[in-house]
Amino acid sequence: MLVLLEAFKAIKEKHLEAKKIVEEATAQAAKLMNEAEKKALSVYEEAYRKTLSQAEQKAMDLKREAAKEAEKKLAIFLSTAENQAKGIEAKAKKNFKKAVDSVLNMILC
Amino acid sequence: MESTRVITEMILDEAKRSAEGILQEAEKSAEDLLEKQKQRGVQKANEAAKILLSEAELNKLNSIANSKIKANWVILSKKETWIDNVLNEAKTVLKIMTKTKKYLPILEKLITDAGVILGGKELEVLLNPQDSALPLRLDNIAKKITEKTGFETKLKLSEQKLEVIGGAIVRIANCKVIMDNTFDDILRRGEKDLRFEIAKILFF
Numbered sequence: 001m002l003v004l005l006e007a008f009k010a011i012k013e014k015h016l017e018a019k020k021i022v023e024e025a026t027a028q029a030a031k032l033m034n035e036a037e038k039k040a041l042s043v044y045e046e047a048y049r050k051t052l053s054q055a056e057q058k059a060m061d062l063k064r065e066a067a068k069e070a071e072k073k074l075a076i077f078l079s080t081a082e083n084q085a086k087g088i089e090a091k092a093k094k095n096f097k098k099a100v101d102s103v104l105n106m107i108l109c
Numbered sequence: 110m111e112s113t114r115v116i117t118e119m120i121l122d123e124a125k126r127s128a129e130g131i132l133q134e135a136e137k138s139a140e141d142l143l144e145k146q147k148q149r150g151v152q153k154a155n156e157a158a159k160i161l162l163s164e165a166e167l168n169k170l171n172s173i174a175n176s177k178i179k180a181n182w183v184i185l186s187k188k189e190t191w192i193d194n195v196l197n198e199a200k201t202v203l204k205i206m207t208k209t210k211k212y213l214p215i216l217e218k219l220i221t222d223a224g225v226i227l228g229g230k231e232l233e234v235l236l237n238p239q240d241s242a243l244p245l246r247l248d249n250i251a252k253k254i255t256e257k258t259g260f261e262t263k264l265k266l267s268e269q270k271l272e273v274i275g276g277a278i279v280r281i282a283n284c285k286v287i288m289d290n291t292f293d294d295i296l297r298r299g300e301k302d303l304r305f306e307i308a309k310i311l312f313f
Contacts, residue, residue, distance in 0.1 A: 006113075007112075007113040007116075010113050010117055011113065011116055011117055011120065013117075014116075014117035014120045014121055015120055017120075017121060017124070018120045018121055018123065018124030019124070021121075021124040021125060021127075021128045022124050022127050022128050022131070024128065025127070025128030025129070025131040025132050026131055028132060028135070029131045029132055029134070029135030030135075032132075032135045032136060032139050033135055033138060033139055033142075035139070036138070036139030036140075036142045036143055037142065039143060040142055040143060040146040041146070043143050043146045043147050043150070044146040044147070044149055044150040044153075045150065046147075046150070047146070047147040047148075047149075047150030047151045047154070048150035048151070048153055048154040049150075049154075050154075051150065051151045051154035051155060051158065052154040052157055052158060054158075055154065055155070055157070055158030055161050055162060056158075056161060058158075058162065058165075059158075059161040059162055059164070059165040060165075062162065062165035062166065062168075062169065063165050063168055063169075065169070066165065066168055066169030066172050067172065069169065069172070069173070070169070070172030070173055070175070070176050073173050073176045073177075074176035074179060074180070077176050077177055077179070077180030078179070078180050078183065080180065081180040081181070081183040081184050082183065084184050085183060085184055085187045088184065088187055088188060088191070088312055089187065089191075091311060091312055091313075092188075092191040092311045092312065095310050095311045095312075096191075096194070096195065096198070096311070098310050099195045099307045099310040099311050100195050100198045100199050100202060102306060102307065102310055103195060103196065103199035103296075103303055103306075103307065104199055104202060104203070106299060106303060106306070107199070107203070107292055107295050107296065107299075108215055
């Protein structure tokens with residue numbers, strides 16, 4: 001009988017010990033979640049800042065590239081235009097008198 | 110005694126496993142929460158970045174379009190210069206022509222046409238000082254206008270002088286109605302069509 005009582009006592013003690021272990025773990029888990037929730041805003045802000053900063057850098061690079069590309073294109077377009085202008089000038093010189101005569105005809109006839 | 114030890118060990122083991130599970134689950138939830146927040150931050154930033162990048166892309170397209178416009182402008186301004194040259198040359202030729210014998214019948218025709226358009230009757234002719242000195246046959250011109258309009262027409266040279274290359278303004282006497290047949294006004298009236306015609310002749 002005494003042995004049985006001792007056994008129950010031991011089991012009860014261990015049961016209390018086990019309950020304490022679980023309670024401690026639960027408290028620690030709550031603490032972990034609490035900390036995570038506190039940290040969440042700064043994680044959000046950090047991710048936002050970092051990503052945006054990368055995008056800003058990329059946009060600046062794009063703008064720089066665009067300016068360079070536009071400059072190159074302008075040089076190409078201008079060179080083509082200059083060539084076309086030469087052609088225009090040649091035709092205009094050739095047809096100049098005809099054009100003047102056409103204006104005079106329109107006024108005098 | 111042995112069985113008691115086994116039972117108590119089982120209780121403790123179970124409690125430890127349970128505690129470990131609780132902690133693992135909490136750690137995972139915390140990690141998930143932080144990861145979720147991180148993704149939210151990235152997503153939000155990406156939305157803002159999208160606008161930035163599309164602006165940059167738009168700038169690029171604008172810059173290229175502006176380059177094209179500048180290049181086209183070179184050609185257009187060249188063409189415009191040539192068209193202006195033709196019109197200026199035509200004015201110079203007209204000025205020279207007003208000093209020749211060919212001019213008198215042309216001026217008479219311009220006066221006749223203007224008089225017919227106004228419907229004849231009492232008309233005044235306005236000229237520049239040089240043309241006012243020409244031997245214009247106003248009676249003949251009036252006769253032609255009378256024939257064409259069916260109304261007895263009288264022409265009188267106005268004392269008011271014009272500052273024009275040549276041609277005439279004809280005015281109904283004592284009235285504000287005029288017909289401007291000066292070279293200057295004919296050119297001005299027809300300039301839009303003329304520029305188009307000149308361009309066709311010059312560049313095609």
